[in-house]
Amino acid sequence: EIVMTQSPATLSVSPGERATLSCRASQSVSSNLAWYQHKPGQGPRLLIYDASTRATGIPARFSGSGSGTEFSLTISSLQSEDFAVYYCQQYNKWPPGTFGQGTKVEIK
Amino acid sequence: EVQLVESGGGLVQPGGSLRLSCAVSGFTFSDHYMDWVRQAPGKGLEWVGRIRNKAKSYSTDYASSVRGRFTISRDDSKSTVYLQMNSLKTEDTAVYYCARVVPVGGAGYFDYWGQGTLVTVSS
Secondary structure, eight states: OOOEEEEOSEEEEOTTSOEEEEEEESSOOTTOEEEEEEOTTSOOEEEEETTTEEOTTOOTTEEEEEETTEEEEEESSOOGGGOSEEEEEEOSSSSSOEEOOOEEEEEO | OOEEEEEOOEEEOTTOOEEEEEEEESSOGGGSOEEEEEEOTTOOEEEEEEEOOGGGTTOEEEOTTTTTTEEEEEETTTTEEEEEEOSOOGGGOEEEEEEEEEOOTTTOEEEEEOOOEEEEEOO
């Protein structure tokens, strides 16, 4: 089974600053990678699929890159509503829902 | 607008049963695969299981941690997916989410999620 590892576990960022989150797969997942944003009391929200394609309605400040085993999610200028936990998920191989452990983006 | 609304969570004793429902609207439910994903307190997201559509014979798959105890079903006439949970264990305590699947790659990703329903297994 593919293992997804996210870093860092917590990222402290000031509003308006840039944030870069990393996700590493234990074997190649091609570009079959998604990113989700998760806030307390809500369901996760799809941000990025196919490693770099923004989902419907997702602001342009969110961008994804990478392929193979190394991926990143960049938030170009953090807004107050962006403070949340972010998960990556590979969907190249079964089983579904192979998520990373999450990166919490908190206010510095 | 796409909406997924879970219900049926609550407190149950170890060994007990509970049935969760997820009512959807805003898309043609019968066309889509649906999954359940859970999040235990302080933990990350864990896939629970999947039910496919009629074209795939409503086939199901489950995580090893729940196989044989949990059953997923659906009623396309009601646009609802269910999660029947039996022989519950304390480690099944979690918020349970239903999610719509985009079945690409080898496993698919999730483009819409419900808000979750809390299941607490405790004596």
